[in-house]
Amino acid sequence: MDDFLRAVEAAIFASEEPLTIEDIAGYAGEGDVEAALRDLAERYAGHGVELVERGERWHFQTAPDLAHILRRTREDSRRLSRAATETLAIIAYHEPVSRAEIEAIRGVQISKGTLDVLMEAGWIKTAGRREAPGRPLLYATTPDFLSHFGLGSRRDLPGIDDLKAAGLLDPLEESLFQLQLESDGEDD
Amino acid sequence: MDDFLRAVEAAIFASEEPLTIEDIAGYAGEGDVEAALRDLAERYAGHGVELVERGERWHFQTAPDLAHILRRTREDSRRLSRAATETLAIIAYHEPVSRAEIEAIRGVQISKGTLDVLMEAGWIKTAGRREAPGRPLLYATTPDFLSHFGLGSRRDLPGIDDLKAAGLLDPLEESLFQLQLESDGEDD
């Protein structure tokens, strides 16, 4: 195992968070980081520990099939409410998306705490404003979202291609009964 | 690699503290933990990461010879000094421009350090020499300058009329005061 490979391995191992290729190069110095990552991923294949890429950032984690021996019961306390789960899914599949759009899909107003919980978990962030009347604030997922749910990128979101093909992820602006009943108006 | 070995590896990797053989057996279940530890230590020999025993507890650590690479420079935000900001503005509005010209426009001398800071920030670069007596070195802004300040091109810089409208051209009492201060010696 050459020193560059060892350096890449050590840097990712020592880091408290996933590292981008640029981050790794910053530690390991001159060399082909991508080739080293491929090499390492192969060496670790079948181990109890694996090298994975999540949102263009790399980290080691334990193999999923060992979950049963490592699972810590206390983690269950961090269960997301149904509203938060749906909201997270809507943001992930539609991002960037405004609050009004999330509400239109769910057919119900978001309580303030819902987005806060997702922000606090580090899974969503604000992502600028839409250049449209009212300039609504937009939300998108974070790299930590991808790491947490074991997604290489948003393309790995379960079923996203099918949903897209079915038109179920198309922009949705009109509110549910907008055409018939000018409802009391939606705010964001 | 058998599942017992993988479990031992994963348990040590995921643990927040070094584990005793009993701890490890608690996770990995039935099996010869000591043999597994020997096996793992051998597999990791020569890696950037090693399995080590300290006081009858086991943990992974990065190889000692790589300690020096696990250090990296971090960027700390520092506000640009007034002298540097003015110099940068003059270069942006008048580029390409020589140091003597900058000083003439600014009405105050600039220290070498001022230009160095702007170079280090990646906002200015040298842009050849003027074909004039003394062939003075010329300075211009970089693409990083445009992106940092959110400008599509130098044409997006507000014009003199815009500055006037924004009240930025009002001769301030303060500017006189500043002149006095700076002539005493400028710092960056």
Added chain:
Amino acid sequence: MGEDDELFIAPVRDDEALNLSLDGWEGPLDLLLNLARQQKVDLHQISILALVEQYLAYIEGARTLRLEIAADYLVMAAWLAYLKSCLLLPKDPMVDPSPEELALRLQLRLQRLDAMRDAGARLMGRDRLGRDVFARGAPEGLKLVRKSAWQATAFDLYAAYGRVKARTAPAMHVVAHRAVMTLEDAIQRVAALIGQALEWTTLEAFLPATADPQYRKSALASSFVAALELARQGRLELEQEETFGELLVRRAA
């Protein structure tokens, strides 16, 4: 999985009418979706008319039980009743969008919500970091050495340029003309006039006649200083009987 069960709350059965409650639903769309799932067909093939009937019956049931019904459920009921009548009435080609189109949109809405609900459940069921898979428990951490990243905003930049421009622009100074009596003039004048003043005379008597209060003030100030100077030179004497009293002058003996 338990998690999924929670997402799809068990449908309400007719024989459990007393359990009829609106608390369990997150709004009318949620209720509609759950009713739609009772049709036990793919959401593509759902009968909107049947769904409308179910919803209206549900709301009616809640009404007879005198449950509190939130306004949005009633709005949805009104809209669905309207949709139902449109679907049953003979086609009017002038109506745009057509009732079929509206029904299709509602169906699409339900599919969208259903898809997101399903996606949420699938996300939660993944191997999650910190629950199913674990990062290194005790990373050494990477050391950082500080380096400067220079910060300045666009406003700083423009303000700086404005400052430079304001500073170096040729400034035109206009000094307003003011009538003043200089100290030199006052000394000459007081020195000339004191020759005639053998007795104590007020300083004011030496001032020129003027209607300009500013000039008078200037003349008084300058004449006072002139009197002090002349006194210093031993050419006149000064006297004041009380604080702020009249200032008297006469030629030195």
